Amino acid sequence: MSSAAAISVDRLVVNRGGRRVLDELTFDVAPGEIVGLIGPNGAGKTTTLEVLATLLAPNAGEVRIAGYDLRRAAQGVRRSIGRVPQEAALYPTLTGRENAVFFARLGGARGKGARRAAAAVLDQVGLAARADEPAATYSGGMQRRLSLACGLLGSPPVLLLDEPTVGVDPQSFESIVVAIRAHARGGAAVLYSTHQMDEAEGLCDRVVLIDRGRAVAAGTPTHLVHAAIPGVLVDVVTDEVLPDGWLGELAGAGVSGVPDGSTGASRGSAARVALENVELAPRVLERAARGGKLLDFRMHRPSLHDAFLALTGRAPRD
Amino acid sequence: MTALGVIIAKDLRLLLRDRAALLFLTVAPLIVMSVAGFSLASLYGADPNEQAAYELPIVDEDGGDLAGQIEERLRSDNNLRLRRVASRAEAQQLVRDKVAGSALVIPAGTRDALVAGRPASLLLYTDPVKFLERINVALRVSKARDELADAERVRIVAELDEQRAKVRAQLDNLEATVERVRANLEAVRREAGEERERAAGALDAEIERLLAEVSGEIDARVKELVAQVDAAVAGRVGALQRPARAYLDELTTARREFEEWFAELQRLAASRADRIPEPPAFPEPPPELLRAIEQPPAPIEVPVNLDLRILPPLRAALDALDAIAAGDVDVQIPELELPEAVIPAASLGVEEISVDGGATQINAFDQNVPGFSITFMLLGMLFAVALGLLDERDWGTFDRVRSLPVSVLTIVVGKLASRFTVGVLQMIVLFAVGFVLFRISLGPQPLALLLPIVGIVFAGTALGLVVAAVAPSRDAVVPLGSIVILTMAAVGGCWWPIDLEPGWMRTVALAFPTTWAMDVFNDLMLRGRRADAVHESVAVLFAHGAAYLAVGLVLFRRRYSKA
Secondary structure: OOOOOOEEEEEEEEEEOOEEEEEEEEEEEOOOOEEEEEOOOOOOHHHHHHHHOOOOOOOEEEEEEOOEEOOOOHHHHHHHEEEEOOOOOOOOOOEHHHHHHHHHHHOOOOHHHHHHHHHHHHHHOOOHHHOOOEHHHOOHHHHHHHHHHHHHOOOOOEEEEEOOOOOOOHHHHHHHHHHHHHHHHOOOEEEEEEOOHHHHHHHOOEEEEEEOOEEEEEEOHHHHHHHHOOOEEEEEEEOOOOOOOOOOOOOOEEEOOOOOHHHOHHHOEEEEEEEOOHHHHHHHHHHHHHHOOEEEEEEEOOOHHHHHHHHHOOOOOO | OOHHHHHHHHHHHHHHHOHHHHHHHOHHHHHHHHHHHHHOHHHHEEOOOOOOOEEEEEEEOOOOHHHHHHHHHHHOOOOEEEEEOOOHHHHHHHHHOOOOOEEEEEOOOHHHHHHOOOOOOOEEEEOOOOHHHHHHHHHHHHHHHHHHHHHHHHHHHHHHHHHHHHHHHHHHHHHHHHHHHHHHHHHHHHHHHHHHHHHHHHHHHHHHHHHHHHHHHHHHHHHHHHHHHHHHHHHHHHHHHHHHHHHHHHHHHHHHHHHHHHHHHHHHHHHHHHHOOOOOOOOOOOHHHHHHHHOOOOOOOOOOOOOOOOOOHHHHHHHHHHHHHHOOOOOOOOOOOOOOOOOOOOOOOOOOOOOOOOOOOEEHHHHHHHHHHHHHHHHHHHHHHHHHHHHHHHHOHHHHHHOOOOOHHHHHHHHHHHHHHHHHHHHHHHHHHHHHHHOOOOOOOHHHHHHHHHHHHHHHHHHHHHHHHHOOOHHHHHHHHHHHHHHHHHHOOOOOOHHHOOHHHHHHHOOOHHHHHHHHHHHHHOOOOOHHHOHHHHHHHHHHHHHHHHHHHHHHHHHHOOO
16 A cells, blocks of 8 residues: 555445455555446445545544545645535535535635635536536536536645536547546546446546456456456357356357447347457357357457456445 | 534525425415414414405494494404495395305394383394304404494483582582682671671660660759658658657656655665565666667668669560671571482493413414424424435445444434424514515513424424334335324314314324414414423424434334444
8 A cells, every 4th residue: 555645445344234345455646546436326436435535433443635634634624625526416496606606615725715726627628618507407518517526626635536427428428538647647646436337448548347346356457357357258249148157168269248238139149258369359250150150359458348247246335 | 523413404405495394384384374373363363364255235224323432343343344234134145055154134223122122132133054153243243232232321421420420510600609608707797796786886876875875864863852762861860859859858857856755765774674675677778779869860862873774675685686797697408419320221341351461362273373384393303304214225325324424313413413403493474474475473571482392293203204204115104104293283173273183082082293383373373372381282292202212213213324
């Protein structure tokens, strides 16, 4: 663990309702770094962010934010973080500007300084033109951008983002991502919780995969993917459902569930095979054609999504 | 601006943007209190807008001026709306048709019976089901009757007083006349005295003159007679004196010769002279005879002036006049005391006096404006504080603010302070509207109403925090809060006078701030008490608020403060 980390989490334990939600979770985030916090539902992502935002007291472990010990200097931690929660967390009847000014003032800004700071972040997320409209009239994407703007107020050295792009359109997504990257470039440590693996893969410098409260993998997305699935994936689409055991015994190859709908599965039955060696691809296609008419196939490198599923399993988490 | 100020300003701004909440805080209570006020106006007896007056059909079978006076007096009662109908049957039908709860008939001959001193009655046909209306109407008819009787009594007394004044004036006039007569008599008496003095003087002079004249004449006559008598007496005395004197002279000579003889004898007897007996003594002539012989007869003494007193009868008359003149003219009028006027027997009235000097009859709105203001303020507090906090939780803003350098206490106090301010303003507005529209009493110290207003708003605000902390979810706030607040309002006397409740319920009510608030409002507004008389109840009110606040903060912190 780096002593220079803006966020330092060491063996963090949180129990809730007799259940261990975080189990000796450990990770850190350096200044200027964007770290994705990924994991299935109930893995402990939101709980982690709540602890870091001083909303929830941990049962054990050490947490330091911008050098402040979470237990001993909660106010210092609060002055150091910008938090963008899952929900918009806005006052719907206040305008975008009023919301931003309110949070700026609570963050310590005064008078015109608060208004200037609010105007700056509203401009940063592309809401300057509609800043004086009630937040309730904003689209979901605009509300997300406003929420992010409120989190960016005062240029906090630590930014905690809990699924900030849920339900936003590509434009708003782009705007949010640009703002986050700009903030990180300014030296802030960003902890980004998300379900969107492609989002994490494209945005984050590193990811920490947690499951059942524990960090099960950590590293750059590429590293994590490679560690989870070395080789390539082949998606095949046939006119009939391939029978069990259709691949037979093929060294270096294994069925890896079903591909995403984008592979054309709606036209037939799709299957995914993981190959350690790309040279095994023709033999996979040959065996698939025996089970049905081969309609389509695609060979690609595994994504973080694939790695995620490989690491956390395909069973739904309730 | 501090964090607390920022939070208060934000909450006030949120409220101003919430039109539904504003309507609920102001228009809704006004509508409810108007409806309740007009509906229950007759319950309290005073209806300032005459909207809840009882319909009272009235039949005048008597046709006299008394009936007119009864009708006029009843018509002046705001609580009655008179409806003149032609016949008794029509009036009865209106009661049967439930148009009216009572109908008044002034039977024929009522006035004549009263004038003749016979008892008479007004007839009140009633619907027994309309108990309250029946009681109220009967009370007001009786009141009108008593007022009429009193007015008649006052008129008679005034008339008697007028007559007594007239008699008194006549007596005064008589007294003045007598006084004048007395003065005249006195003058006459003085004149008579003077005349008498003059007459007496003249009479005395005349009498003196006559007396002198008569006395002189008498004296002359007497002197003449005396002289004549003296002469006659002297002549006769002289005639007697001379022989007597001659006898005495002879006697004296004989005595001297005897003595000389005897002396010779003795000498002659010589030695025997001792033996010669003493000769008998010669008798001496009596001295009176000697004086009478020696002296001339004394003249007859006659007084020179005869003191004659002649009292003519006029003198007695003068004495009578004198008696009159000397006495006072005593013309006394006996003290005439007019007998006290016989005042006709009056009806024995009952004068109702508020022990604190306030009005005895209250306006229904005097009860409803504070009552429903409290109710809606508490409900508003429930929604504003409890739901407001839960809204913030649901919106995520509560946690967002908590992750800023602001304490939970500041967040809660900020929200409570803003809602407290709004609650106080709400109450002030509702009372102001009540004063302007419904003419409620603000008591002798309107500013003192701020005490219970601030007290109950404080308690309501803190109670909202308790509900927010206790309610498991937003959906639970309304039923939980409503039950608590509506119970508090109802039992605490916000909807009806607490005295209508049974004793045990009034005891239970002491546990509610609404009870104390209404008690203070009633003291200040209706009983006319001043601020220093309600400090204990106000203290209890604030104690409720402080207790709620302490409990609310503990529970809220336990529930929401996870860090």
